[in-house]
Amino acid sequence: MSDLDKLVPQAVEISLAGEIVAIKPLKIGQMPAFLRAITPVMQQLGGNGIDWLALFGEHGDDLLTAVSIAIGKPRAWVDALDADEAILVAAKVIEVNADFFTRTVMPRLNEQMGGLFAQASKATAGLTPSST
Numbered sequence: 783m784s785d786l787d788k789l790v791p792q793a794v795e796i797s798l799a800g801e802i803v804a805i806k807p808l809k810i811g812q813m814p815a816f817l818r819a820i821t822p823v824m825q826q827l828g829g830n831g832i833d834w835l836a837l838f839g840e841h842g843d844d845l846l847t848a849v850s851i852a853i854g855k856p857r858a859w860v861d862a863l864d865a866d867e868a869i870l871v872a873a874k875v876i877e878v879n880a881d882f883f884t885r886t887v888m889p890r891l892n893e894q895m896g897g898l899f900a901q902a903s904k905a906t907a908g909l910t911p912s913s914t
Contacts, residue, residue: 794874798867805874812851819848834869849875
């Protein structure tokens with residue numbers, strides 16, 4: 783990966799429902815609707831991995847709406863995806879927009895959780911595996 787690719791995330795192409803879909807970094811015009819849709823999902827995005835079944839069970843409609851916005855496809859098209867395709871595209875949307883999530887979504891999640899991430903970081907600062 784070149785330095786430019788790291789600075790400017792590139793589109794990822796995946797095959798979904800028999801067509802190639804390019805998942806690109808969010809455009810500014812997509813962000814208001816995307817943020818409204820993804821906000822209820824944010825607490826499930828923190829931590830070590832994502833429990834996709836719990837996420838879809840608790841906030842599936844919000845997540846599918848966010849995916850629809852991010853890939854520029856109608857919600858009905860996203861709803862018609864097989865479960866494995868829906869999880870793949872949701873994961874790729876998060877991956878392609880990782881910088882956006884780490885600079886915007888995660889700080890917002892931290893704020894909603896009363897600074898829990900910042901408190902945890904301070905509590906573990908300076909700890910090494912041998913000192914725990």
